Amino acid sequence: MIAARKKLVLVGNGMAGVRTIEHLLKLNPEGYEITIFGSEPYPNYNRIMLSSVLAGGANMSEIIINDLEWYHSQGIKLYMGHTVTSIDSESRKVYSDKGITAEYDELILATGSNPFMLPIPGADKEGVIAFRDIKDCQIMQETAGSYKKAIVIGAGLLGLEAARGLLHLGMEVTVVHIHDYIMERQLDEAASVMLRRELEAQGMRFLLHKQSEGILGKKRVRGLLFTDGSTADADLIVMAVGIKPNVELAKKSGVQINRGIIVNDYMETNIPGIFALGECAEHRGIAYGLVAPLYEQGAVLAKRLAGVKVEGYMGSVTSTKLKVSGVDVFSAGQFTEPDGSRALRYQDEIEGVYKKLVIQDDMLIGAVLFGDTSDGAHLFSIIKNKENISGREKELLLGISADVFSSTQGNRLEVMPEDEIICGCNGVSKGTIAEAIESGGCTSVGQIKACTKASASCGGCKPLVEGLLQLYAGDAVTVVKEGICGCTTLNRDEIVSEIKRMKLMTVKEVMNVLEWSQEEGCAKCRPSLNYYLGMLWPEEYIDEKESRYTNERYHANIQKDGTYSVVPRIYGGVTSPAELKKIAEVAEKFAVPMVKFTGGQRLDLLGVKKEDLPKMWEELDMPSGHAYGKTLRTVKTCVGSTFCRFGTQDAISMGITLEKQFERLNTPGKVKLAVSGCPRNCAEATIKDFGVVAIDGGWELHIGGNGGVHVRATDLLCVVKTEEEVVEWASAFLQYYREQAGWNERTAHWVERVGVDNIKKALESQEERLALKERIETVLGLTTDPWKQIVNEPELRKNFEAIAQIESV
């Protein structure tokens, strides 16, 4: 004989109640005959996802958790759109507003909560709604079609999600909040301010510290009046100021209530056979409004109903995770630093990341994360488990071991994971380097470089490689003096002084005399020596083109597919219709795949076949733009006083003068100039190697700027009055750079290395400046246009063509 199944009635077809039923069905599938009543005309849906529906990420059908088929298959009797109006706890029956009576052995009240509507005049007007259910979402969507302005009262989790949804629907959204900062129940002030800025950037507006007094309008809302007498226009007002447990049914049925329905640790109310859970319930004085505690309560209740042994519900430590359009926020536990606690904070306003851990008695009791919430779940479990975190605090905050902060780099390297990349250019991991030292026998950075390529490209990781060498090789480290490359132990200054002292005249001679380890050097020392020799002996030295990089040999930039780009010189960025026509014709004739403006106000013809280069140069009949070399690239200018109403000086003609003065100059690294006609600095002169900014009655001269990998703003060199002085200082500065810097060292690095004050000192006497200017003029007087030279000399031109035309083999 089958035991009669007990009757279970659930009042409230929402997330908490249905979750409990699901759980119960797993534990004891045959135990109960289940009946569910729900006021809303829908099956159980995910209320949390309503904001996603509004924000456009989900549609209504996607947020249904249990469809009607599920209820059917589980044998559950579902009354949708029925509100239970009374309970007879004596005869154990419930009654719905539509005349249904259901008997129960066990009754669960999961009636949820109601939005709290501010009791202010006008709150009943058309266009004043809450954000609670599907109906509210539908009203918002309809309103957005015909109205513009929305106000959301309340900048809590729900309010901000509603506001984001309304923004998405195309409305202008203002969020009104009574507190000084938003989401104060989940965030501390620092995180709150970062969140507000982010939301403002997305178009949300905020009125903080504002208390609503009344709603304006006749039949429909027109605006909101505040207690300070100010008003704001609104076609729609969404109240999201909070929720209150829905206790009406319980109250009139004699169930004990306070704020919510009072339950014990087993979700039992004061009346036998009646349980409550979810937002309507109050456990140990707390009525929860987040989903996680509701599920925890549901698990306890399901076990209780299934007759499974269960420890009572002990209350929940809550966490909040919010994601609104790319903004990640997390908070958990006691994040407001109660007395006796201490906090660790990390704030990075550049990346938009904020982290705070609140610690008491060696335990993590609260956390706030903004921007990067990936640690949220981990921190939350530590809070819940009450782990002792003594000594791990910093690791938890930053996600890396606390040993990193100890003073020696060795420790940091020691604890670094094996697969962490040390050399980003060549993708060399710590493990690979360690292996090269331990089993490969490397005892110097040079050997590690040769063996693994670590630090072989940009060299930025060299200190780390040195650190690893110390760590793994210890005393075996051979101190090898680092030269400019692997072929020599001499540095730049030693080489230059030896060349001068012994008057060495060719690359080969330098390598022989200075005892290079590789007979013909490498791709690093060869161009260096070629530069130093040319700089030291401008009149005697014959440039070795085979010791120059591809781009400088072919006077064009090699592209990844082996084609080249052609950039003709356009002085100061000023061209003419005739010149443009010519460029256009050449581009068409040679079927140039792409014509592009460069960052330096020139035209770039990209994708040119090598054999076409001399032909194009010939037809262009324009000077080389030198867009490929360690030389003066461009002089960028703004319009200046020629046309601009703000211009104080003629920036264009100053730019053209400088470009004509210094074009074709060989320099250690590429050199970019710019001239701005006023301090608005439209030519961006303060990130150039030499920047000129016009001021009323003079020119500011700036040095050492860079807009590349590491942006560096210039240092002010001096202020001068005349155009001649600009040229004099520019000449002196560039020549001093040529004579002092290492090959491939841009001015930005050089200025930082030697110090701007030393450079100022070196250039302060006019006598010295004029001597430098004379030397640079000597060099400049010897330059010729490389394109013309190649076009006119078959011996040079041949290198652009195939040696033989072979039909097929």
Place this chain on the structure above:
Amino acid sequence: MMTITKMLVGKVTDIDTRGSRTFRVNDMEIALFRLSDGEVLAVENKCPHKGGALSEGMVCGTKVHCPLHDWKIDLHSGVAMEPDKGCVVTFDVEIDPNSGSIYVTI
């Protein structure tokens, strides 16, 4: 099927010392290099790394540095120098000592 063919491609003086010239055979481009000592070597003009044109690289001794990412290839063996790994196809080159004509065997 590819047949083995010895062909005349030019003269030694057509290539600058420590320079390079190229030619195409079917779908393949071959780079000829003239070293400082006058030796001429031929390899497929395609770096084993990212296919860079080796002919445009800097010749140092018997090696060429690829212009794209500085891989160093030995022109005798076609093998990439440590720590890189790879190999390019090499071709036999003969030079007529009298005329300076270059013959490449494909």
